[in-house]
Amino acid sequence: MPQPTTLADDLLNAIRIFPDFPQPGIQFKDFTPVFAQPQLVHRIAEHISAAFGGQFDRVLAVEARGFILGTTLAAVADRPLALARKEGKLPGPVFRTEYRLAYGTATLELQQDTLTPGERVLVVDDVLASGGTLAAAAALIAESRAQVAGFGVVTTIDRLGGTARLAPARVFSVIPEQA
Template sequence: MFDPKPFIRTVPDWPKAGVQFRDITTLLSDPKVFRQLIDAFVHQYFDVEFDAVVGIDARGFILGAPIAYELNKAFIPVRKKGKLPFDTYEESYELEYGSAEVQIHADALAPGQKVLVIDDLIATGGTLEAACKLVTRSGAQIVDCAAIIDLPDLGGSRRMRELGHSVFALCEYEGD
């Protein structure tokens, strides 16, 4: 399995002191490595039955669209509030300092459809949980939640499993 860690830059004390920011732009900027990244997800889900990839704004779009293309699935964006032009479902979630909202088009998914939800990173799980709530409100079913990076110390992947969702990540950063 492809290990993305050697290609991820860690930026200390950003956006605030004490945070070790995991920067995936270095992973995406190398064409061969970017292909290996997408291929790793394609191989993970090649034999899984599902209908659509739901990508979370904005890095989930970078991953989700080429994965959906390679697997011949639909791509459905979950956007930050105010970015979708038609009827939407919306879900609030908590941030470290305040709250935010994400939306999905109300007609983007049909009841019974099976989806893969993807983002770049799982930290506290707030954004991922909000996206999953939008998917289930649409009547669709989540087959898996995926990310490049899991930060298990922040509890997001545990939180998602407690909510009944399986989680896949290509790498983890624990205690650092």
């Protein structure tokens, strides 16, 4: 009889790696096979929710792959969802911050009336690499006068220093850190 697998094992078996995409030296983690398995996405959401023990008031999902995880997590945890989007995709007044990626720069925005001051916000994305995107999300939360409850990701790339960059906030990774 086969041994039961862990969530991390199931994810490692599903995530595809594309070397040198979108540019040389980047190991792109393709989550398409994960998202094709609704039960796997649901398990990720349950795992992240349990890790934070309900100690958050809202989920902030980061565009784009974080939207899938964040939507599921918000539903599992019965919390409202907020979206941090790339520049120019949100109407009305927005908070805006520019940040560096492992392979360039980008801008993240959040509608100004999305978060409530003092609200504890759990930020969700797929991969934590250098931490630029999640640090930008944290800056938007701070500008909204809300609080970062922590960061929930599927996997981290330890050698890029993202976890240290987000300290002292708690970072929970479903898959243990990878080199």
